[in-house]
Amino acid sequence: MYYLIKNIGLFKDNTPEELEAMIKKTAFSLINYEPGQTVILQGEKLNGLLILLSGEVKGEMNDENCNIIKVEDIKAPNLIAPAFIFGNGIMPVTVTTAVRSEIIFIKRDSFIKMIQENSTILTNYLDILCSKAQFLSGRMMFLRSTNIREKFIAYLNENKDSNNVIRIDKKLHELADLFAVTRPALSRVIGDLIADGIIEKLDRNIYRLR
Numbered sequence: 001m002y003y004l005i006k007n008i009g010l011f012k013d014n015t016p017e018e019l020e021a022m023i024k025k026t027a028f029s030l031i032n033y034e035p036g037q038t039v040i041l042q043g044e045k046l047n048g049l050l051i052l053l054s055g056e057v058k059g060e061m062n063d064e065n066c067n068i069i070k071v072e073d074i075k076a077p078n079l080i081a082p083a084f085i086f087g088n089g090i091m092p093v094t095v096t097t098a099v100r101s102e103i104i105f106i107k108r109d110s111f112i113k114m115i116q117e118n119s120t121i122l123t124n125y126l127d128i129l130c131s132k133a134q135f136l137s138g139r140m141m142f143l144r145s146t147n148i149r150e151k152f153i154a155y156l157n158e159n160k161d162s163n164n165v166i167r168i169d170k171k172l173h174e175l176a177d178l179f180a181v182t183r184p185a186l187s188r189v190i191g192d193l194i195a196d197g198i199i200e201k202l203d204r205n206i207y208r209l210r
Contacts, residue, residue: 002016002019002020002023004053004077005019005023005051005053005077005104006019007077008051008077008078008079009078009079009124009127009128010051010079010082010121010124010125010128011121011124012124013120013124014118014120014121018118018120022114022117022118022121026106026110026113026114027106027107027110028104028105028106028110029104029105030053030102030103030104031102031103031104031105032100032101032102033055033097033100033101033102033103034097034100035097035098035099035100036096036097037096037097038094038095038096039057039080039095039096039097039103040081040091040094040095041091041094042060042061042062042091042092042093042094043090043091044090044091045088045089045090045091046081046084046085046089046090046091047089047107047108048085048105048106048107048108048110048111049079049082049085049104049105049106049108049111050079050080050081050095050103050104050105051077051078051079051080051103051104051105051106052074052075052076052077052078052079052080052101052102052103053076053077053101053102053103053104054076054077054100054101054102055075055076055097055098055099055100055101055102056073056074056075056076056097056098056099056101057073057074057080057095057096057097057098057101058070058072058073058074058095058096058098059071059072059073059074059081059093059094059095060093060094060096061092061093061094062094067180069180070177070178070180071093072093073098073178076101076102079128080095080103081093081095082125082128082129082132083129083132083133085108085111086108089108148179148181148185148186148189149189149192149193151179151181152175152179152186152189152190152193153193153198153209155175155178155179156199156207156209157209160209163208164208164209164210165202165206165207165208166206166207166208166209167205167206168205168206168207169205172186172187197210198210
């Protein structure tokens, strides 16, 4: 188990011996999911820590108009919804598997004991919560915008390298889902940005901001 969890941020800076000792005293369940299975539904209560060991999941929410909005794609190894373990624990999104996945579930009481006994894991968890809060805040502001052009430019700015080059690893329909827009509308905006000289297409899925 150590080799499966050692690359997860929650457990960084712990020695192999510390993690082995923690594993031995922590009760957990290992659950296998097929593609398209629901891990937890929007509105359900999260009663513990979900650790994505392998595979990929996606978080989506229904808005007041019953539209499905893509919030986040999560690839292993990673935590799922770590900010909702405490408080009322109500999930704001539905989490489903994109591919075959393995997930560890640790009950909240066991997780509390873990962070009480290991200050490094506690510090890592607080760092993760802060980063997640910043991400979700920015994501919500991003989704509230109805301007597709601004959304796409913001996405390019977030993912550009030092030479203003962006390699997009998502398909067009995946980007459209991420922006909560239609694929034809996004395609038109990308074409307009190229025609206006704001971005340059270098290769398939590779662009440069001018």
